[in-house]
Amino acid sequence: MIDYYVQVWYFVIFIPVSIAAYFALMAIDFSKIFKNNSTWQIRVITLLISISLGFIIADGVLGIITRLISTI
Secondary structure (H helix, E strand, O other), X not given: OHHHHHHHHHHHHHHHHHHHHHHHHOOOOHHHOOOOOOHXXXXXXXXXXXXXXXXXXXXXXXXXXXXHHHHO
16 A cells, blocks of 8 residues: 555656756756757757656655655
8 A cells, every 4th residue: 555655656756856857957058068959959858867867856755755664
């Protein structure tokens, strides 16, 4: 039963963190790294990085919560 709640909380944490990371990454000027007229490549890289950060943060937070619950 607790696995169900962990899965729900994973998405509750993952989605907002990914969105916040996306908007935070949009503040970085990636146009200096990429060639001219490569807007969609910049958006794809920003999206992939934000999803990765969301995954890492959500997994880390839920790992800590799961370990705390298992010790109780």
